[in-house]
Amino acid sequence: MLLTGASRGIGHATVKRFQAAGWRVITCSRHAFPENCPWEMGPDDHLQVDLASAEDTLRAVSETKERLVAEGGRLDALVNNAGISPKGEGGTRLNGLNTDHADWMRVFQVNFFAPIMLARGLCDELARAKGSIVNVTSIAGSRVHPFAGTAYSTSKAALAALTREMAADFGPLGVRVNAISPGEIDTSILSPGTEKIVETIPLKRLGTTDEVAKAIYFLCTETSSYVNGAELHINGGQHV
Known part of the structure; x- marks a missing residue:
């Protein structure tokens, strides 16, 4: 699996789960591999890439292809x-x-264009593995x-629409494309005042990064083999 945004929060939990x-x-991630990180493969399976740069994103695609050779290019x-x-x-x-x-x-560039650039660049490898x-x-x-902020929110709305389009485009290749939509998740970047939102959530608590990671795992495995073009909301019923 190739995972972007692996340096903290949901990314960390997803690495552990997989x-x-x-x-x-x-x-x-934008950061170099941390020396004190417990992941077994360590820096051997880490790519430092600035997804805010289209050129660096394309470099990451090329480097990923090279690293996948040992896995049969899948x-x-x-x-x-x-x-x-x-x-x-x-x-x-803002x-x-x-x-x-x-x-x-x-x-x-980071939230919307990088995902489709990576997917297009690694299309053959994804198709080979279904x-x-x-x-x-x-x-x-x-x-x-x-x-x-407005830029973040609209970029995520665009990514949800892109997910549907990608599901239609990649589906004939045997590649499923889905999205997860986290709500208020307990990470280090929560904004002050989040506790007021929690009062309105039916489950009366924040979500955990592991709960999000488990949903990602579900969508990447055979258990979800006929799920394509879906957006799974992980928010404790916040907007019911």
Whole structure:
């Protein structure tokens, strides 16, 4: 599996879940491999890539192809988990009136364009394995969120629409494409005030990164063999 945004939170939990099941996981993040990380394969299966750069994303595609040679040139899963959400001064929400054009472009490159670039670039490898693609969208993609900025929210809404299009395009190749849409998940980047949102969630708690990782695992395995073009909402019933 190739996993973007592997350096923390949902990405970390996803690596642990798949490695526990015996998968080889190639991790991608903007950061170099941390020296104190417990993952067995370590830096040998880590790619440092800046997904905000189209050129660097294409380099990562080429390097991934090279690393897959030992596996017969097949990729069983691509998980597009990386995402960025810039904030204003003091961590304030950036709306449609105060988001700079450069921020719009950077957010859409990471959150929207990088996933389709990776999928297209690794299409042959995914088709060879009859693999699966999982795009990580967001609860903010369907409703105005009090903390997620406008660029982030619209990029995730676009990624949800792209997931449907990709399901139609990749399906004839035997590659399934689905999305997961996490709600309020307990990570280190929660915004102040999230506890007020939790009061409105029927389950009355935050989700865990492991709960998200298990959903990703489901969509990458035979258990979901006829699920294609779906967006799985993992939010404790937040908007019921």
